[in-house]
Amino acid sequence: MNNIQNVSRRRFLKGSFVAGTFVLGARLVPEPLWAAASSAAPVVFQPDIFLGIASDGTVTIVAHRSEMGCGSRTALPLVVADELDADWSKVKIDQAIGDPRYGDQDTDGSHSVRSYFDQMRQIGATARVMLITAAAKQWGVSGKECTTEPGFVVHKASARKLSYGGLAAAAAKLPVPKKEDVLLKKRSEWRYIGKDNALFDLPDIVTGKATFxxxxxxxxxxxxxxxxxxxxxxxxxxxxxxxxxxxxxxxxxxxxxxxxxxxxxxxxxxxxxxxxxxxxxxxxxxxxxxxxxxxPNAVYNSDQFRKTLESTARQPGKVVRNVGDVDAAFAKGGKIIEAEYYTPHLAHASMEPxxxxxxxxxxxxxxxxxxxxxxxxxxxxxxxxxxxxxxxxxxxxxxxxxxxxxxxxxxxxxxxxxxxxxxxxxxxxWSREDDIKFDFFHSVAAMYLKAAIGPDGKPTAWLQRTVYPPIGSTFDVNAKYADDEMGLGWNNLPFDIPNHRAENGPADAHVRIGWFRSVANIYHAFAIHSFADELANAANKDSVQYLLELIGPPRRVPLEYKPEEQDEAKRYPLDTARLRRVVEIVAEKSGWGKRPSGKGHGFGIAAHRSFLTYVATVVEVEVDGDGQVQIPNVWTAVDAGTVVAPDNVRNQFEGAANFAASLALLSEITVTNGVVNQGNFGDYKLIRMDRAARHTHVYVVESDAPPAGVGEPGVPPFAPALYNAVYAATGKRIREMPLSKTKLV
Amino acid sequence: MIRFKVNGTERTYDGDPQMPLLWYLRDIAGFTGTKFGCGMALCGACTVHQNGDAVRSCSVSMGEVDGTSITTIEGLSTKGLHPVQKAWMEIKVPQCGYCQTGQIMQAVALLNQNHNPSDQEIDAVMSGNLCRCGTYQRIRAAIHQAAKELA
CATH class of the missing domain: 3.30.365.10 (Aldehyde oxidase/xanthine dehydrogenase, molybdopterin binding domain)
Structure with a gap:
C-alpha cells in the first residue's frame, strides 16, 4: 500500500549502498546528506551529492527537482547517466528531500534543465573518468586507451572490459579529478540526450503504483x-x-x-x-x-474591480521600458489605434488537490x-x-x-x-472546492495599448500599459506594482518600433495571488499579440507578414538587465533571428495563406518568447452556426535550445495547447464580497477531449544553444493565436478572456 | 453486511453504506491507484469497473456495491500488460500521470464495448475524464492503438 516509506534516506544509504559502493559525493561533501541528517555545515551548491554506484552495478541518481508532469525527474538523471555512460535500465532514481545543499529545488520557472544541465553533465563525466582510471590501473594500461560502453569500461586493444559495479570500490579510493581534467562527451556521442526516452515513472503510472x-x-x-x-x-x-x-x-x-x-x-x-x-x-x-x-477583503467584487483596473490602465503608470519618444511620435499623427484587454483570475486546478x-x-x-x-x-x-x-x-x-x-x-x-x-x-x-476557492490565484489583469501607424502600415509608436495585483502581494502587504513580473513578456517587446513605452499601474490584492503556469506571460502575450493582429488588419496586411515586419531584421534586442540577470543576458540574448525562424516554420507547416479565412473558418498566429524559449503558434478554428469553436489543428514551432527529451517536449507543447485552450475558451474565477463563486469542475470549466485541440503538430528546432524552458512557453502564444483565428473566421475581435464571455453569433 | 469482490477477491464491509466506494478503496482497502479528483463525478480520476462497466467510484455508495464485482487499476494487470496499458506506454501518454489510471479504466471499458471506436465515439466516452496536463491527443491515439492490438 505504501511504497514511499520504503525509500527513507537512512535506508537509502544503509540499504541500497552496500559495502564497496562508490558514492562520489560522499567524499566531497559530508556524508550525512545522504542520510538526511542536518548537522553538517551548509554547502551552497555541491553537485556531486547526486550520484552513487553500487557494486552490483546499480547506479542511483538523485532527482532534486520535483516531478509534476514536466519530466525533469527523468531528464536531469538522464543527463548524468549519459555522461557517465551508465546503462539506463540499471539506473534508480532517488527523490531528494528538501535541503539547500542540493541547490535551488523550487521546480518552477521552467528552469530545471536550463539551470542544472551543465552540472549534471559534469557529475556524470567526473565519475566516468574515475571509473576509467580505476580500470586502467587494474589493467596496467593508460586511461587514454580505455573507452566506455553502458555500464562498462572497455580496453579495446586487449578486448577486456570491467563493469562499473566491479570498479566502484576501486574508483571510490581515487582522487576526484579537477574540472578541467574531465572531458565531456561530444554531442554526437550522446546516447540518451536528444533521444525519445520515456518518463522514468511511466510503468508505475499506468499500473497505479506511482505514489502521489x-x-x-x-x-x-x-x-x-x-x-x-x-x-x-x-x-x-x-x-x-x-x-x-x-x-x-x-x-x-x-x-x-x-x-x-x-x-x-x-x-x-x-x-x-x-x-x-x-x-x-x-x-x-x-x-x-x-x-x-x-x-477588509469582503469589499472585493471582481466585477467592480475590473472597472478600477481598466481605469488605472488608462492613466500613465510606472515606466518599465522606454525607447525613443512615444508622446512626440503620437503628436505627429498617423492612424491611431487603441485597444483594451482583460483577463480574469484563474485557479490552477491540478488534478490532485x-x-x-x-x-x-x-x-x-x-x-x-x-x-x-x-x-x-x-x-x-x-x-x-x-x-x-x-x-x-x-x-x-x-x-x-x-x-x-x-x-x-x-x-x-x-x-x-x-x-x-x-x-x-x-x-x-483538500477537497476540489477547497482547491478552487482557496487557491493562490492567477491574477486578474487589464491592459491598454495604443499605437500610431505610419503610411507604410508599420507602427511609428507603441504604448502599452498593464495593471494587476502583483504576486509580490503574497509577500508584502504594500506591494502594488508588478516589478518582478515585468520580465514576463512586458519589458522585452521584441518588435522593431522606433518609439515604444511599457508601463505598469498599481493594484491592490484581495485574494491570494500566485504563480500560475506561464504567469504574467499569459495576459501580456494575449494583449500584445492580439494588438499586433489588430494593427495588421488596420494596415490591411497579412498577419504573418506583418508579424515578421514587426519583429524586424535579425538582431539582438537591447534590453536592460538587473545585476542578477547579467549571466542570463549573456547566455540567452533576445535574438530576433530565432523568433523569426519559428514564425516561418509554423507559417510553412500550417500552409498559411493557402486557404482563405472567413465564413467560420480561420487561422491565427502569435509568437512569444518566454522562459528563454522561442515559440510561434498557428491555431486553426472552425466556428459553427451556434458560435461554438472547434480547434482542428494547432502548429507550434519551438526553439528551446538544446533539448534533452524531444518527445517529452512535444508532449509538453501538446498539453500546453490544451491548458491554454481551457483559459482561452472556458475558465474564469469571479469573486463576490470576497468569496470565490466557483468550486468544482461544473462551474470552473476546463477543456475536455471533445473541444480540445484535435491535432497539435509540434516542431522542435534543432539547436546547439544552451537549453531553455519547455514546461511553460507553449501556453502564452496560444490564446492570442486562437483569438486572431476567431477574428479571421468571424470578424469578431476578442478582447476579454475567456472566449465564452463574447457572443460570436 | 455488504459483500462484494475487489479484483476477484471476496470482501465484506459493515460501515456506513453511504460511504463512497472511492474512499473505501483508498483509505480502507489501500487501493490507491484509484484517484480522488472532484468527488462529484465531474473528472473521472476515480473511474473503476463495476461488473465490467466504468463507474465514478466517488459517486457510487458502498450500499450500491453490495453483490457486485469491482475492478481497479490494480486488478487490470499489475505488470502493465493489458493492451491499453501497453499502448499508454508506447505512445508515452502521461505527463503528471494522476488522471491516467482513471483514463485507462475508462478506455478499457470503452474498448470492451466497442472494439473499433471512431474519433467521435472516443470523444463522446472520454470527455468525462479530465486531464489538466492536456494529453487528450495521445489518449485518443493510444485507444486507437490498443483497439488494433485487441482486434
Missing part, C-alpha cells in the same frame, strides 16, 4: 479536512461542532490559527475536522457551524508532500511552528500536476500544526 501525495501514508495517521475562512483574512468568532462530532468516524475538531500578514505560504486558519478516513472528515465539515469575523501528511515529534517535523519546493516546506513550517528549518524533513512524492500551485506549501504546514496538537501523524486532504 494523495497516496502517502504514515502509520497511525488520522485524516483532516479544514474549513477555511471564506474571505481572506477572516477569523473564527465562534463555532459549533456538535453535529460534526456525531458523524461516524469523526474524532474531534481543532482550530488552526490565522496567518500573520503578509500571508506568504502560511495556513489560512480555520476549523479542522479530524477523522478515521477522508470521507468522514469531509462529512464532518459539512456539519460544522462557524461564525466568522469580518475582513493539495494534500500532505506530516508528523510532529520531539520538536521535529517529518512531512511527505506533493510539493514543487521542499525547501519552502521547511521554511514555512519552521516559521509557523517556531522551530529550525533544519528540523523539518520534507520528502517529495510525485505531484498530480502543480502548475505553480504546489510551490506554496500551506497545506503541508496545516498537517504539521495539526500533528503537534494531536500527537500523531495527520494527513490533510
Amino acid at each position: 501525495g494523495m497516496d502517502a501514508n504514515m502509520p497511525g495517521m488520522v485524516y483532516a479536512s479544514i474549513e477555511h475562512p471564506p474571505v481572506l483574512g477572516q477569523t473564527i468568532k465562534s463555532y459549533d461542532d456538535k453535529e460534526a462530532l456525531k458523524i461516524p468516524g469523526v474524532k474531534q475538531t481543532l482550530t488552526i490559527s490565522p496567518f500573520k500578514p503578509p500571508h506568504q505560504f502560511q495556513p489560512l486558519g480555520g476549523v479542522a475536522v479530524i477523522a478515521d478516513h477522508t470521507w468522514a472528515a469531509f462529512q464532518g465539515r459539512k456539519a460544522l457551524k462557524i461564525d466568522w469575523d469580518a475582513s 493539495p494534500v500532505a501528511v506530516a508528523e510532529y515529534r520531539d520538536g521535529k517535523v517529518l512531512a511527505w508532500a506533493p510539493t514543487q519546493n521542499p525547501q519552502a516546506v521547511q521554511e514555512t513550517i519552521a516559521g509557523v511552528m517556531g522551530i529550525k528549518k533544519e528540523d523539518v524533513t520534507c520528502h517529495v512524492t510525485l505531484l498530480g500536476g502543480g502548475f505553480g500551485r504546489k510551490s506554496k506549501p500551506d497545506q503541508v504546514a496545516e498537517a504539521a500544526v495539526l500533528s503537534k496538537q494531536l500527537g500523531k501523524p495527520v494527513k490533510v486532504v
